[in-house]
Amino acid sequence: MILENKNNKPLIILGMHRSGTSLLANWLHCCGLNLGENMLGAGNGNSEGHFEDLDIFSLHESILGYNEKKYLIDDDTPLIFNEKIFRKAGHIYDERKNNTCWGWKEPRTCLMMELWDQLIPEYTSLVVFREYTQVVDSIIRRKQKTGKTSIERAAMNAKYQLFRNKAANRILKSWIAYNKNILKHLKNRGNENYLVIGESKIPPIDYQLYLHLRQDWNYRKLKYVPFSKVFKPELLKRQTADYKFDCQLLKEAEQIMNELNIYEHTTMVKLLKARNAYDKTPQVRQLKVISFNKTSIVKEVYQ
Secondary structure (H helix, E strand, O other): OOOOOOOOOOEEOOOOOOOOOOHHHHHHHHHOEOOOEEEOOOEEEEEOOOOEHHHHHHHHHHHHHHHHOOOOOOOOOOOOOOOHHHHHHHHHHHHHHHOOOOOEEEOOOHHHHHHHHHOOOOOOEEEEEEOOOHHHHHHHHHOOOOOHHHHHHHHHHHHHHHHHHHHHHHHHHHOOOOOOHHHHHHHHHOHEEEEEEEEEOOOHHHHHHHHHHHHHOOOOOOOOHHHHHHOOHHHOOOOOOOOOHHHHHHHHHHHHHHHHHHHHHHHHHHHHHHHHHOOOOOOOEEEEEEEEEEEEEEEEEEE
């Protein structure tokens, strides 16, 4: 296979807030992916940084404001993009379109792909998802710590303790809205232009993922850095509080998880092929994909 050194296609990282997008972006940034010259810094819940291009972040915030919505969007009403928004988004893309090995991560992008699809001729999508109860719990814990003073933080903590089930259902609606938009996006994309992976599966298959991005997607400037260099398991809480979710919302969330797991299985097969095709080192770790109830289970064995 003859690979071109120049690749101007942006790699767009898609995923709901608190789903591992910052962690994934951090790793790819370390590997050499250009995520922007001026990025959003660290903050509450993201001590290592957000790795978000401030121009794109600001654009997306303005779009939500124009539509009178917050980032925790909880309905399926399509967003409206006026001429001013198109011009601004086009200007942002035009400033970056000649870059090589570039892309961005900004969770609100999940809601804006109808806009970007009309502006970007070619791109690749890297989708990361996380189990919905963990996302809900993570957002609530972060909200409880919001505030500039100890009094403000104590008030927020009390608010979310008192109304936590109401808040949990509102956040679950947002998780559903974001991931429904992701699934809609995937259905309109060619199989070769996207990867879908649960955040918990990334550590054991980081090298396979790197190989696919570099060899199959032609991001040739990437250099492998082990995911373990940026991954801090202690920052990722798996155990969650008990929430009383609406039964209909739970049913919808489970259906979405099932669909994402099917897409993930397809991705695991792609990554297996990438490893087998490009890594001929003897006794290398080999990726095995086992399908069980439409869920991909990753195991590493030695040849």
